[in-house]
Amino acid sequence: MPLPFLTADGVTDADEHEDEALPHEDHDRWRRPYRPGPWRVAIAAVLLLLTAFMLLATMIIAFAGAWGGAVGCLAAALAVLGSTLRLLLTGVWVSRTGLRHVAFFRTRSIPWSAVGRIRTVQQPVRWLGLPRTVQGQALTASGQDGTRLPVLLTDHNADFLTRAEAFERAADVVGAWADEYRAVPA
Structure with a gap:
């Protein structure tokens, strides 16, 4: 069963385009300019299991006749499933x-006209989203008025841990999108 949400361009054969930048045929659709990393996919696979x-x-509890327990177990399973999809x-x-910066609990969309500068900086970053910080690279954006926006990507998140080249490529692609559409009125 193909899972198009796992890839940015809907291609399910990841080995076919391993080292290429991802194509974007329809620029009006929201696209992730990089593939989800192995850590993110592994965590999602464990949660799906x-x-x-x-x-x-849930099925065993329902067959046993404890409907209240079955409903509670089903609700917990659906919560884990929803969390996995959000992840x-x-x-x-x-x-x-x-x-668009999609976090686990929040989504923030910023028009290109409001984005001032996108750059890669060396700074302490969170390791796999945990409270522990390490020195790494972060893709940051600032608003037109100089306000600092949340960190977009880091080289130590679940998508780019141990994949420095993929982080640099994703940062370059996001920067290219910004350069292309910042000057064009939406």
């Missing part, structure tokens, strides 16, 4: 209209 066990437990969607998305 947990969801499968929870659904199996897979987190990251930076771009389109002709602007830049």
